[in-house]
Amino acid sequence: MKENQKIVIIDYGAGNIQSIKFAIKRLGFEAILSSDAEQIRQADKVIFPGVGEAGSAMKMLRSTGLDELIPKLEQPVLGICLGMQLMCTHSEEGNTTGLGIFDADVKRFDNSVKVPQIGWNQITNLNSHLFDNVKNGEYVYLVHSYYVPECADEIARTEYGVNYSTALHRDNFYGVQFHPEKSSKTGEQILENFLKLDLRN
Template sequence: MADKTKIVIIDYGAGNIQSIKFAVKRLGFEAVLSSDAEEIRQADKVIFPGVGEASSAMKMLKKTGLDQVIPTLKQPVLGICLGMQLMCDHSEEGDTNGLGIFKAEVRRFGKGVKVPQIGWNKIDNLKSALFEGIEEGEYVYLVHSYFVPECKDEIAGSEYGVKFSVALHRDNFYGVQFHPEKSSKTGEKILWNFLKLEVRN
């Protein structure tokens, strides 16, 4: 029987949302896809995905008015990949102003590494209940050309040419650069931890 937690995956035309919905279902939860502000506000947990280019995604958020809604949410919110980047102050991709939730600048990887980074990478310096039961040095799956430099909101780090923040946390907002829905048992556990977070965590 599915858990009764109300989970909304924000649907604004810039996310790989079906794979996230299936991942949530495998954990015994049901998620709805929505761009409705009131439905998002009423959720127990909100997942904010994102795949693609920052400035285009931000335009879609503004078109739906969700750029005003997301920063005001009070329940646990999880930004994934581009979703996490859009929760930052600014991205070099398309010179895009973000939602300003995380006090960080998103930068493009330099010429010393292959871009985009596609594949598995170790995470370390784990903090927060999001990583309960996860060992230092476990691997997650990433696809990205831009990254968040190490910052005070960091709850997990990784390295690809440079050290960077692979997960962030501020108040009720969480963000992960990797794709938990594609990160095997480690990603499944991280997603489970998020879905089981207490509202006041």
């Protein structure tokens, strides 16, 4: 893991940025917040956060051209919560067209469960270096009303009324529905694993 690697958190007005920055600092690294295309392109790692509503978040991405930039990035990219959902093809939230990185549609939980899902839940069926040193069945923190049904890009699963894909991976792109920055030691390990990924060597 490069000790001086450049970590950029995409800043597009969609929440939870400072808590991610602090979580990275606890691991001994500095992250910068940026919406500048060149800074994002030059980063060793990119984190794509998101809290809020899918339609308005996509409008913010389009207004800055980030909707064109993000799918073309070649370094490891981690989408968190809404960030992961926006990396999918489509979301039922606001009938929103996403970035199309993951071939999956985002659905709303039905009324058989309490919506939103708020709190700790288990991740299982772990299948990625993103989960090195993370035990199957560990608990992570989630806050969401929409989910990604099980799909080919799934690398972790959670059950809440239905089994759904709580983490995704395709090429250099990763996504987690949960908040690693709020998921105690497990989340810290997952963030550290992401920072260890090196796809360009």
